[in-house]
Amino acid sequence: MASDHTRTAILAAAERLYADRGFGDVTLRDIVADANVNLAAVNYHFGSKDELIAELFVTRSIATNRERLRELKAAEEQGGGIAPIEVILHALVGPTLRGCLGPENQRSTAARFMIRASIESVPPIRRIKNREIDHLRKFVGAMRRSLPDRSDVEIYWGLNFALAMAHHTIRESERLTKLSEGKCDLDDVEDVIARVVSVATMALTAGKVEMKAPARALARDAR
Numbered sequence: 001m002a003s004d005h006t007r008t009a010i011l012a013a014a015e016r017l018y019a020d021r022g023f024g025d026v027t028l029r030d031i032v033a034d035a036n037v038n039l040a041a042v043n044y045h046f047g048s049k050d051e052l053i054a055e056l057f058v059t060r061s062i063a064t065n066r067e068r069l070r071e072l073k074a075a076e077e078q079g080g081g082i083a084p085i086e087v088i089l090h091a092l093v094g095p096t097l098r099g100c101l102g103p104e105n106q107r108s109t110a111a112r113f114m115i116r117a118s119i120e121s122v123p124p125i126r127r128i129k130n131r132e133i134d135h136l137r138k139f140v141g142a143m144r145r146s147l148p149d150r151s152d153v154e155i156y157w158g159l160n161f162a163l164a165m166a167h168h169t170i171r172e173s174e175r176l177t178k179l180s181e182g183k184c185d186l187d188d189v190e191d192v193i194a195r196v197v198s199v200a201t202m203a204l205t206a207g208k209v210e211m212k213a214p215a216r217a218l219a220r221d222a223r
Contacts, residue, residue, distance in 0.1 A: 007045045009035040012109075015056050019112035023053060023122045050124040057125050058132075060114050065135045067095040072142055085146045086201045092139050092159070093166040093200075094193050100170045101189045118170050147204060154204065162200035169196065 013035035017026045046052040071091035075083035100115050143155045173186045
């Protein structure tokens with residue numbers, strides 16, 4: 001029990017400090033001082049700073065991905081196996097945006113940690129993101145069923161752009177608030193989700209725009 005308490009104390013202190021100060025500015029000594037444990041305890045339970053960051057990120061990501069998949073499953077069940085594309089995209093980006101946006105005083109330590117993870121994509125987090133993609137494959141499958149006339153390439157790009165819009169909105173929320181002089185209300189999270197879903201849906205369902213070949217490609221073909 002004492003060992004479990006020590007582990008929990010380390011995780012709580014690390015998450016709080018990383019959320020407040022960032023990954024680069026927080027040392028293991030800062031964490032052990034805040035958790036009131038010794039450095040050997042961190043090495044025993046986690047092995048390194050990277051492993052500690054990875055465990056925090058995986059724990060929070062699992063919760064988000066479970067909510068994504070729960071919403072996706074409900075949508076497909078309601079649609080008899082095929083959900084509307086906008087509902088699929090809502091399940092994809094909604095949990096992430098709800099977890100990270102909203103009034104500053106309502107943001108939990110977990111939410112602030114995930115915002116920091118979005119802003120500062122340090123190596124252990126990048127490795128996890130590149131490895132943990134099985135849940136995204138389920139969204140790809142749902143999108144294929146919803147839009148059978150779209151190619152796999154269009155589906156993958158559509159999913160990528162939807163995620164990119166969500167994460168960029170999280171990273172640049174303060175900038176957008178200043179740029180729009182408060183007209184864009186980042187505290188109205190459901191409105192933000194609806195806007196991201198709307199644009200992503202239009203990108204996937206609009207007629208294909210013929211793209212001009214880059215000048216370099218034209219020059220190569222002319223040879």
